Amino acid sequence: MTVQRLTVPFRLTLKMSVAFFIALYSMLVSTSLLKGPLGNNSGPSSVSPVGLLQERPVKASEWTEASSTIMIANSTFSSKKDLYKSKLKGNLPIKRKPLPPSRGMKSVVVEGRKPKNTAFNVTNPIEPQETLSQFYRNNWTLPNGQLYQIDSTKLWNADPQNIYPQWMKDYLNWHDYQRQTWSPDTFSQKRWMVMQCLTTQFNCGGTSDRLKPIVFQLKVAYLSRRILIIHWNKPHPLTEFLVPPQGGLDWRAPSWLAELIETPGLGRDLGKTLGDVLDMAMEEKSKFTMARMAMQDYHAGRFWYDEQVQVGEPAFETIFHHVWKLFLTPSAAVRQRLETTMSEMGLVPYRYTAAHCRVLYAKDDRPQYQQKNWAENAVNCASELRPRMPIFFTSDSTDATLYAQVYGKSRNATVMTRIPNPNPPLHIEFSRGRRPASDYLDGFVDLYILAEATCVTYNKGGYGVFGLLMGRNATCGLRQDAMDRPKIHNPCHWVDDDPMTSPNENTRHHYLPPQNPDAKYDPIYLPPMDDTGSP
Incomplete structure (x- = not known):
């Protein structure tokens, strides 16, 4: 009985105490919200x-x-x-x-x-008195005492269509000036941003992971007043596959700078996410000289970049082709294999559609029925983009490639494929230089064949959409949604009719303008830069 008399009041007191503290907490929270921070x-x-x-x-x-x-x-x-x-x-x-x-x-x-957390925020840089526009338009003096003269032959200066925004032209001219004045003695006086992939790094990602953010990184380099450099040694130097073009930007590192880039502990890694890069890239000038970047972002910073676009400036997908063209062009080895491959298959630039079917994404193998369905769906999607046009099909699976060939014959369509060498094609991330550079050429060859197409359909990974962005018309693309996810199963259908004359409910891009067979198109890539002018 004694226990019962004590227990009941105790329970009531406990409940009243809890209710009191809840009311007090609610009052404090509401007061803080009303008053503001x-x-x-x-x-x-x-x-x-x-x-x-x-x-x-x-x-x-x-x-x-x-x-x-x-x-x-x-x-x-x-x-x-x-x-x-x-x-x-x-x-x-x-x-x-x-x-x-x-x-x-x-x-x-x-x-x-x-x-x-406050440590995640972009730090407040030590800004000079001049604005960014003033900073990039100063009169620069060369080591010989003469003023730097803007080179009118550069692609961004010889721009009759005014494609490149003014901030980009200012930065690229400043970058060209920096190349003429830098030296080992002035390294610590400058600020660097390096798009790198080194053997000491665990994971740089594939080709698209490494290079697709180039437009985003150019903008960040401009905002942070850093000299943009691209440097690989994994699996091989980038110059084995891609080099600067004539009239373009020379992003290569001279030997003394390459040695510093490969020095462990020098500079700061900005991380792999877009947020990390934005947080750290514009720290105080005294914090660090070299910013190392190996960002992996499927959208390559596209949404952030488009938020920075001013009135009259091209968006990310519009400017990408032009930025890529002034940064990179195939090396001699890639160019030779590319031209030979397209000639053997009878492919004429901008006169075919392309389908990229990534079957082995994060997989060692897939069931045959699934590979067959994916390959046929990729061919169907290509027919929706441009009916009755030759189709170039590429995949990381030989079985999927064979299924596409058989399906193309059943549709009386021209489906061009190629068996890479080595087969399957090597992923640029997963061999660490154990294979010669020639074994990686096909990955760049297929990328340029995708870029030369009039339209591109793609599925998993970033490789296919990367080729689309490199091409002349980034709006003519279609993602293959027929995956092993039933909720978004939305397969393409084979289309024979011309969508411009016979609109079909299965043709998703029938509003595309008709293609002029006599039209002349600018080349996707330019001749390589003369090495005599390199550092």
């Missing part, structure tokens, strides 16, 4: 995160979520679902590794991105 009565909606950062660094707790609205640096998301979609597009980092808290970084907001 700085304690004023303006409410959370009137508090600008940018304004807060002008006074002190933002804390993670100051990013508020109220009335089912997520406020993130001037970007509003109606739900967490929209926030997650934005993360998938590359606007926000999804998962980040914490950095040491002792770095003492000063925070600044990047529009559209949410800092999880």
